[in-house]
Amino acid sequence: MEDKTEQAVYEALPALLLPWYAENARDLPWRHSREPYRVWVSEIMLQQTRVEAVIGYYNRFMAAFPTIYALAEAEESRVLKLWEGLGYYSRARNLQKTAKQIVDDFDGVFPDTAEALEKLPGIGAYTAGAIASICFECPSAAVDGNVLRIMARITADDSPIDLPATKRKIGAALEKVYPKGRCGAFTQALMELGACVCTPKSPGCTACPVQTLCAAHRENAVQSFPVKLPKAKKRVEERTVFLLRCGGETAICRREETGLLAGLWQFPNCAGALTVEEAVRWAEEHGVQPVGLFRSVHRTHIFTHIRWEMIGYLLDCAAKSADFVWAGREALTEAYALPTAFRMFLEDI
DNA sequence: AAGACGGGGGC
DNA sequence: GCCCCAGTCTT
Numbered sequence: 001m002e003d004k005t006e007q008a009v010y011e012a013l014p015a016l017l018l019p020w021y022a023e024n025a026r027d028l029p030w031r032h033s034r035e036p037y038r039v040w041v042s043e044i045m046l047q048q049t050r051v052e053a054v055i056g057y058y059n060r061f062m063a064a065f066p067t068i069y070a071l072a073e074a075e076e077s078r079v080l081k082l083w084e085g086l087g088y089y090s091r092a093r094n095l096q097k098t099a100k101q102i103v104d105d106f107d108g109v110f111p112d113t114a115e116a117l118e119k120l121p122g123i124g125a126y127t128a129g130a131i132a133s134i135c136f137e138c139p140s141a142a143v144d145g146n147v148l149r150i151m152a153r154i155t156a157d158d159s160p161i162d163l164p165a166t167k168r169k170i171g172a173a174l175e176k177v178y179p180k181g182r183c184g185a186f187t188q189a190l191m192e193l194g195a196c197v198c199t200p201k202s203p204g205c206t207a208c209p210v211q212t213l214c215a216a217h218r219e220n221a222v223q224s225f226p227v228k229l230p231k232a233k234k235r236v237e238e239r240t241v242f243l244l245r246c247g248g249e250t251a252i253c254r255r256e257e258t259g260l261l262a263g264l265w266q267f268p269n270c271a272g273a274l275t276v277e278e279a280v281r282w283a284e285e286h287g288v289q290p291v292g293l294f295r296s297v298h299r300t301h302i303f304t305h306i307r308w309e310m311i312g313y314l315l316d317c318a319a320k321s322a323d324f325v326w327a328g329r330e331a332l333t334e335a336y337a338l339p340t341a342f343r344m345f346l347e348d349i
Numbered sequence: 350a351a352g353a354c355g356g357g358g359g360c
Numbered sequence: 361g362c363c364c365c366a367g368t369c370t371t
Contacts (some may be wrong), residue, residue, distance in 0.1 A: 044367095045366090046351085046366040047368075048355085049356080049363095049367095050364090050365055051366075053356080055359065085356075085357095087355025087357085088368085091367090094369095121368095121369095121370090122367095124367060124369080125367090131365070144366045145364075146366065164350085188364095191364095191366050194366085194368095195365090200363075200365085201359080201360075201363085218366080231362095233362090259354090260354070260355090261354090262354090302355095303354075303355060304353080304354065305354075306353095323367085340356065340357090
């Protein structure tokens, strides 16, 4: 099996992967149908998100919005609430933007080529390839982290997989060997192998259907691939969070429409670590007449690029300022999309 | 090319 | 604590 050209290695993939996938495919909710709407929603949810984390969200989302028309007509706040805790909230906004566009411009029918799909909000090269191959049997590669890792190992390619050029090269090579009539299965077989066998750590090489093809395995260097660029380090931000309580209700407000956690709800907060005296003054300036500090709590939340060190002050107040929306625990839990960074304070109030 | 953009699970 | 996940968009 040595000295195969890279082209020959790629060409051998479908015959090895397809039978393996037929035997080993997991039963996942979005594999029950090839309906573009269902596949699309699953692919968006799966961006940078593990299968296990998605399953519950996917089932709830489909129950709430069974068709693209239901999604297009829904209140945005309801879409965001169903996305609460899943992260990367622009995905939810783009999802509905695209639903409206497909309903309004295409009479509810999805484009059936990767090129056309990629023009839609939230659909990039990966998602376009996934939908085109799975729903329409197009030979369009879906190059995600799994595929990058698999191909870097099989070809012992030491070019950093973070580079767009690496991704394009692998996608182009794959598209030449997509098996006619089995494109959807081939796309999913690749990802299934990456998720279940060719994993980042301790890959299951002994159970791998393409072991005989794998240069990294042959060189006993599977752990050396893929090569990745060094990551930027995250910055630390101190914030003060105000848990203002009055008459059994707590103050919340909406975040800016752009940027971090765009358009979601939050407890009032400001930059910096205020002392309790400064916090009381801040509350007074916002018209809530703080009458007592119940307690203070410290919480940390880590985003991809920022670490929030938060000090939360629970202040009992004598007035409900119109600067905020006031919500009881029931509404806090069920009506407002509160991201994890703030939801973690629910146990304190 | 680099940074913004969430959150959770595995070790 | 670090890694990394069925990525996309903006600058």
